[in-house]
Amino acid sequence: MDKLEKEQVIAAVQEKIARAKGMFFTDFTGITVEQMTELRREFRKSGIEYKVVKNTLARKALENVTGYDAVYKSLVGTTGIAFSYDDPVTPAKIIKKFNEKNKKLSCKACVIEKEFFEGSKLEELAKLPSRNEIIAGILGCLQSPASGIVGAINAVMRDLVGVIDAIEKQKAA
Numbered sequence: 001m002d003k004l005e006k007e008q009v010i011a012a013v014q015e016k017i018a019r020a021k022g023m024f025f026t027d028f029t030g031i032t033v034e035q036m037t038e039l040r041r042e043f044r045k046s047g048i049e050y051k052v053v054k055n056t057l058a059r060k061a062l063e064n065v066t067g068y069d070a071v072y073k074s075l076v077g078t079t080g081i082a083f084s085y086d087d088p089v090t091p092a093k094i095i096k097k098f099n100e101k102n103k104k105l106s107c108k109a110c111v112i113e114k115e116f117f118e119g120s121k122l123e124e125l126a127k128l129p130s131r132n133e134i135i136a137g138i139l140g141c142l143q144s145p146a147s148g149i150v151g152a153i154n155a156v157m158r159d160l161v162g163v164i165d166a167i168e169k170q171k172a173a
Contacts, residue, residue, distance in 0.1 A: 006057060013053055013061035013081075017068070022088025024095060025071065025108040025119070026080045028052070039098055039105065046090045049083045070116035074109035087132070088112040092125040 001009075017023065028036065043050045053061075055075040062068040082091040089112070098105055107119035117125065129137070 009053070009057050010061045010064070013051070013058060014064045016049065016051070016081075016083045017061055017065045019085055020083040020088075020111075021086070021113060022082075022084035022091060023111040024082040024084075024091045024122075025074050025110070026082065026095065027077050027106045027108055028080050028104070029078050030104045031102070035098075035102055035104065039094075042094050042098065043082060043091070046094065047084075047086055048091050048094070049085075050080055051083065052078070052080045055079055067114050068111065068116075071109050071111060074119070076108075079108070087130050089125060089128045089130055092122055092128075093130070096122060096126040 031039070040050050055077075058079060058081065059072060059075050062071055082095070084091050092107075092110065095105060095107055107122040109119050110117040110121060110125060112125070
């Protein structure tokens with residue numbers, strides 16, 4: 001790889017780092033091609049980009065974007081980076097699920113919203129609710145008072161109809 005190609009890789013990785021809400025640095029030693037293809041397919045389904053990067057190039061890209069000094073010590077061995085642009089927690093769930101099946105992918109480090117976590121925190125991060133689950137919970141909370149008001153109004157109308165019906169039956173008798 002010549003100097004120009006290295007600069008292009010650094011620029012591309014730097015752009016991904018700047019856009020990413022979540023990054024998961026993994027060690028993929030021992031994974032077969034079929035398993036890697038399966039992992040990449042799962043990532044793609046969720047809009048996550050997985051890139052294998054040389055440690056020196058990843059380090060230079062991280063140096064150009066401030067706030068990632070803690071990640072440097074994790075850049076040893078083979079390194080693949082999962083970039084999540086929408087939901088920062090989804091890669092943790094995919095990596096955990098993949099590990100339950102294959103037990104070969106290890107998480108070196110995680111960065112969520114520029115906050116560094118050791119790879120050992122993967123289990124805890126995978127348990128966090130996704131962005132869509134949080135939005136659904138908030139919408140449910142917002143809708144419950146409105147549905148309560150509608151139910152109360154309907155109950156008043158139903159009771160009023162019941163009273164009018166009872167008065168009509170009483171007059172008819």
